[in-house]
Amino acid sequence: MSAPTMPLSLLSALRPQNQDRLYDFYRSLRETDELFWDRTLNAWVATGHEVVSGTASDPRFSSVRYPDLAAVSDELRPLARVLSRQMLYSDAPDHARLRSLLSRAFTARSVAALSGRISAAVDLVLTRAAPTGRLDVVADLARPLPLAVICDLLGVPEQDRPVLSAWSDPVAAAIGSSRLDAEESLAASRSMEQMLGYLRELLTREEDRPAPHTLRALLAAGAGDADQDLDELLANCALLLIAGHETTTHFIGNAALALLHHPQAADRLRARPELIPAAVEELLRYDSPVQLMLRRARHDLDLAGRRIAAGQAVLLVCGAANRDPSAFPDPDRLDFQRPGGRHVAFGYGPHFCLGAALARLEGAVVLEALLTRLPDWRLDGPAPSWQRSLNFRGLDTLQVSFTPSPAPSPARHRTG
Numbered sequence: 001m002s003a004p005t006m007p008l009s010l011l012s013a014l015r016p017q018n019q020d021r022l023y024d025f026y027r028s029l030r031e032t033d034e035l036f037w038d039r040t041l042n043a044w045v046a047t048g049h050e051v052v053s054g055t056a057s058d059p060r061f062s063s064v065r066y067p068d069l070a071a072v073s074d075e076l077r078p079l080a081r082v083l084s085r086q087m088l089y090s091d092a093p094d095h096a097r098l099r100s101l102l103s104r105a106f107t108a109r110s111v112a113a114l115s116g117r118i119s120a121a122v123d124l125v126l127t128r129a130a131p132t133g134r135l136d137v138v139a140d141l142a143r144p145l146p147l148a149v150i151c152d153l154l155g156v157p158e159q160d161r162p163v164l165s166a167w168s169d170p171v172a173a174a175i176g177s178s179r180l181d182a183e184e185s186l187a188a189s190r191s192m193e194q195m196l197g198y199l200r201e202l203l204t205r206e207e208d209r210p211a212p213h214t215l216r217a218l219l220a221a222g223a224g225d226a227d228q229d230l231d232e233l234l235a236n237c238a239l240l241l242i243a244g245h246e247t248t249t250h251f252i253g254n255a256a257l258a259l260l261h262h263p264q265a266a267d268r269l270r271a272r273p274e275l276i277p278a279a280v281e282e283l284l285r286y287d288s289p290v291q292l293m294l295r296r297a298r299h300d301l302d303l304a305g306r307r308i309a310a311g312q313a314v315l316l317v318c319g320a321a322n323r324d325p326s327a328f329p330d331p332d333r334l335d336f337q338r339p340g341g342r343h344v345a346f347g348y349g350p351h352f353c354l355g356a357a358l359a360r361l362e363g364a365v366v367l368e369a370l371l372t373r374l375p376d377w378r379l380d381g382p383a384p385s386w387q388r389s390l391n392f393r394g395l396d397t398l399q400v401s402f403t404p405s406p407a408p409s410p411a412r413h414r415t416g
Helices: 010-014 016-020 022-032 049-056 077-083 094-106 108-112 115-129 137-142 144-154 158-175 182-203 213-222 230-261 263-271 273-286 356-373 410-415
Strands: 035-038 043-046 134-136 292-297 301-303 306-308 313-317 399-401
Touching: 010 016, 010 022, 016 022, 043 049, 049 292, 049 313, 077 158, 077 182, 077 230, 094 108, 094 144, 094 213, 094 230, 108 356, 115 134, 115 137, 115 144, 115 356, 134 137, 137 144, 137 230, 137 356, 144 158, 144 230, 144 356, 158 182, 158 230, 182 230, 213 230, 230 263, 230 273, 230 356, 263 273, 263 356, 273 356
Parallel strands: 043 313
Antiparallel strands: 035 043, 134 399, 292 313, 301 306
16 A cells, blocks of 8 residues: 555644644544655654554564664764664564663662652642742653652762753653754753763762762672673663653643643542542643654555555654543543553553653652642743644643741741
């Protein structure tokens, strides 16, 4: 069957009017065709849940993002070389080997141990905001919290975290963009180089400045593997740092905005906090922080009635799949007791997000705290604006106001 041509490209999702009504835009794509050839992006675009989830777990497709590094621009090639060694953009057997190694940092025990740290950090932010009656959910909470948590997990000293965040931003922008100019590409490559240099120094510190436990444990775990080297380990630790806070930041902001737009749903959660775990899943489905996954056909093959040529890219639009009515009836409704259906906000198949349990924990703690501590919160400030990215869905700012309350006394705060 010949490739259907769409009147619009997925790239049109970046237009401001489509960012504000993104899921209406996705619906128009999906209702026209769930798998179409996008001439602008030179890739297939999949929007239906069945084809997205099926392709994500189909061994006929590769997750390699840059199959030919020589074809990448000089400015972007250093970054592409590092990304090509990361688990996210690897296939079997390298993917399984790396995932097995990195999963040591995300055991159920290590994640559960962070619960108190997360709660304390959220409490501190809200306690400081209480007397002012104002909070920027993104800048004050959603951005610093996940960075602090992933840095705690990896043992990054607190004083080093701001610079790691600054290095992370250009790299995340490059990953989320389909078209970078030379300056943006160079900035991303340089930031990745600086991050790797920092991690190398952190991991190989002298005994009087011991390396963090988790990084040291990962190095020791990979030491007996002939295929494991330090550069590869560092590349994947950088992945944990970037992915570990960028996506959770976006999820917290998106979830908070959804609850502000659906006050009855927020009231339901306040009345029934036992629904918060289910609400986390529904909010992930409703406005996913990660919108795209990329796969490449390993060889000529048929997919959903289309002939995919070897090497062609397929862009799996997670956000569109999560609003597919064939998988989620009445998909535009926020329903914390929605039956069945498995969203793809964390991916699907072998590349299912390694940090999903940690993201869920952070989301649950933040949502419960916001709903409990800010019962009359409301949007108050500039209209929420979305970051310009095809891959990531996140807010630049989310300013709210609420009835001020006295800050706890120092003695009470210490006890808490």
